Amino acid sequence: MLAVAATLVGGIAWIGNPQTLPVAFAFPALWALSPSRIVAALVSGGYFLAASRGLPQGVANFYASDLWPGLLLWFGASLGFVAVHAALWAKRPGGVRALRYLAAAVLMAVPPFGIVGWAHPLTAAGMLFPGWGWFGLAAAATGLLAMTTRWWPAATIVLGGIWLWSAASWTDRSPPEGWRGVDLELGQSLGRDVRLEQHHDLIATVRRAAGDGASIVVLPESALGFWTPTVERLWRDELRGVDITVIAGAAIVDARGYDNVMLTISAARADILYRERMPVPVSMWEPWLAWTGHGGGARAHFFANPIVELGGRRIAPLICYEQLILWPVLQSMLHAPEVIVATGNGWWTAGSSIVAIQKASTVAWARLFGIPLVTAFNL
Template identity: 30%
Template sequence: MKVLVIILINNSLKKSKFFLFNKILISVLLGSLWLIKGWGIVFSPFIIIVLKHATKNQRVFLALIYFATGSYGLINAYQRFFHDNHYLLAVLCWLGCSIILAIPWFWYSNTKRLFIILLLEAIPPFGIIGWLSPIHALGFWYPGSGILGLILGIITFIFLDKYYWQGLIVCLTIGCSLNLFTQPPTSPINWQGINTEIKPNVTSLDATEYIIQSLSTLKPVNNTLVIYPETIINNWQLGTRILLEHSLQFDGNILLGVTLQHQDGYEDAIVIVNHGVAEPIPLFFSVLPTPLSMWNPFLTLSYHAHWWPITREIQGVRVNAIICYDQLLVWPWLTLLFTHPQVILTISNEWWSNNSSIPDIQLRCRQAWSRLLGRPIIEARNTLRNN
């Protein structure tokens, strides 16, 4: 399939003598694939070919088309986050982010600048909106290869930049072999993610009752760990912890996505209930809660960004957590190449992104990095299917 895409792009560009219309169509196609169950992730590196054979102004325009098309679901998502009467603000956020990601491609003219741009859009400050990156594709191209896969990805990007088809076919052959022979990672036996359907702004009391009810159907065994979605409890204060401790009849470990409030702002975090004891201090924090709607550097009280994922040991297993919006970005995942977790927890609350392409793109990003790292992912999602 990937070879077919290469041939189609190559023939289209040659026959058109690089006419802008053909490049626009290919940019729209590559962006639109992200909207089809997130599968644009696999083909995203081919945008490099399109942008390489264009003028400076064309590169910005084509990159804008790619990013704007692929992230179109942000309009619906931001509108829900900001409420329905803020449609214009949602459109401005979507368009503004697309323009910011497109502008660096003005300077793309050689391999060195290609890697500068890819790195620039993978790490902060540009990296805070660094979605739809070709780097995500490496997990589908080179599964189970870790840092070696990153090196193979660098070589692949060089071949795409140089238009060196023979080398690219060798890379694709290696990728196909890895896809055939790499075994999927396995999770700890008694670790389980729980998917929920809880509406936003539900009280902590109602959420606690929901958790207790869902746990009543589970029978804990040795080393049981149950994981719940992001911000399932929106007030991790003393009263909530006491209520949970007194009501729980579950002798395993529970990880809960919570909102933690203090005098300086809020935390999007994961806490543990350790054999009936609700710990007040979180184990994990969101690297970057959703910009503007959660993390807003222009407000005194907003969610805090933490910039680097924390590694913890739970039941003798090294664990990292990638929370909701972080899953769309590159740099939270890249850090895992150096922290070497054995298991990755991915929790999200999708009430704001339902009916958009974002949950599918998050899923493909999770799959891609799980494959590249060769590490199992345990996910817990809160969705509103009928909303």
Template identity: 60%
Template sequence: MRRDLLPTAVLAIAAILAGWLGWSGDLLLLPASCAFALIWSKAQNRLAVLIVSAGYFLTASRGLLHGVQHFYSTDVWSGLIFWLAASVSFVLVHLAAWSKRQAWRPLGFLVAMLLMVIPPFGITGWAHPLTASGVLFPGWGWWGLAAMTAGLMGLATRMGPAVAVALAGFWLWSAAIWTDPKVPLPWRGVELEMGSSLGRDASLGRQRDLIATVHSAASQGASLIVLPESALGFWTPTLSTLWRESLQGSAVTVIAGAAALDPAGYDNVLLMIDGGGSDILYRARMPVPVSMWRPWGPWFGEQGGARAHFFSNPVVEVGGRRVAPLICYEQLLVWPVLQSMLAGADIIVAVGNGWWTAGSSIVEIQRANMIAWASLFGTPLVISFNS
């Protein structure tokens, strides 16, 4: 047993480094996460698999520890419980997929990858190495995703080090020629710095400030203007009238985050507003678990949580474009963006309200993820965040 301790310790340190670098929020470091496949395959027993899987995921998701404390204004223990609970799916899936037989490990890693993409395990499928596809293979589309899948499986074979060298070559070449996806005209993603007050300040003054921000963007040539998640708060007929009147006589269309209430709960939505009125454009497929989406609530007599529309509305039509909307938490997962691309999306619109992540790299990771996916498919990208 003691002879296994040193190799396991080395693998654990390597997994922590892969999680730390790959999910630092630096886009061009995303491929460091691919090292996890090689590290996982080198584990000699299930205890080592558990340690390296936990080390990688907990390090990659380290921002959650601070974010939960900030969001709930609570002590470190609440953040720690959330952080550990979030890792359970990832660790158990990779533990179950590992085999004592080296020859079976590539297939096991493929199974683990697939399980961590789709619900239910995909609900906490953060830190997925497939996200690095867009950095290693920009513009390759589905072929790039296939190449990344094959590469990760190759890392789990005896030829893993040779595969790592090949992937490193793609990494270096991509970094040398890298360009970010373009924001298409006439779109404009508005970045706000309103902290926790965004969506919570229900005053008329706040709405007028946002309207003024929209008109300012329009004066610079934008006609499709995107505001962050929850920007408009709880959507009401009064607000609808205010915004409609403010946009009358202009060619401006606003895409903005809000909450659509009904007696059973609410939807985290994107609204489309112009001088003719407003409509719900998109309902979030995966709201943030626990803080928003609580499917167990009715069992305890709780009402009012956000609904998850898992596989609904993957694309929406805006200005003649097929748009892939992604709200906040959806940007950390794999299946929402892939479902949207399968549905023929030709532009990605990503919004978030990241005030609670201050002091962590969560928003930077979300941005990096969106840029990577947009680069993989050669798709224009519009981002709008509040911090």
């Protein structure tokens, strides 16, 4: 029954609606109520598998295969979460159990386990304590620990009341003046179709946004495909006479692999704004290729460039997978950014809630720290 309840909690909390994220706070209570380590493992597995249920379909779409590779990756990704929570489960109630859960939460927030630390309950902090920043994160962590003690019924009532109050006072914060995120529906052709026509279509989209008053336009991850001198020259020439800066995703390739980046482009210049810290494991980040002496795969810049600057503003950039895990967000927040820019290329998530979960997560973090959010996704 505990495992079934944990599965329901994971499924409801992570449907892609920021308002349901606080349901994840029930997970530590179910983990703590487990009568044995095996049950704690089943509870952890049920929660994680339900929360990440879109992965098999996403993998099948990405590789144009059946569901089996996705199912194997789905179960494989759950092993870290299950192993950490099962190993740290404590039969003895009280402070020991709470400290054990704290250790599990920290391990799932930072590498190496944090690399697959999806569905972390702390993501919901912003839906309970909007604008509280680090104090809100600490309050949420305290609430999670309280859920592992015998006081969990009282903690549930208190957190539930805070949740209702927060939902009733919900307000959307507008992006900074002049900023415009552009969502696209170009499917898998974005970033793979290198025809001149697609670049011209994107440039036309940027020009229309400029005509509507935008000064900074954000395009999705991989929007420009492979970044080359020819592509740079095309974009800079086409932007002449237009007072606008474009933030767009691209891949910069060399003999050892590639970087998944955000670029800034204007008529005057084009620069690398940000190199992705944590690309998608397996499909993009393949460290075993380097270990075996082969090149290829996206590079992970783990703790590099947590903050970038553009036009005098401090930006927290998050590309795709970084929106699903904790440490890239928290590392960026340490530097007091003024805006979050979140991009993704989610064509491969068709039939799943992955992009919706990414958006819900970024909304929750932006709300916690009271920071404007600009998003751009391709479906």
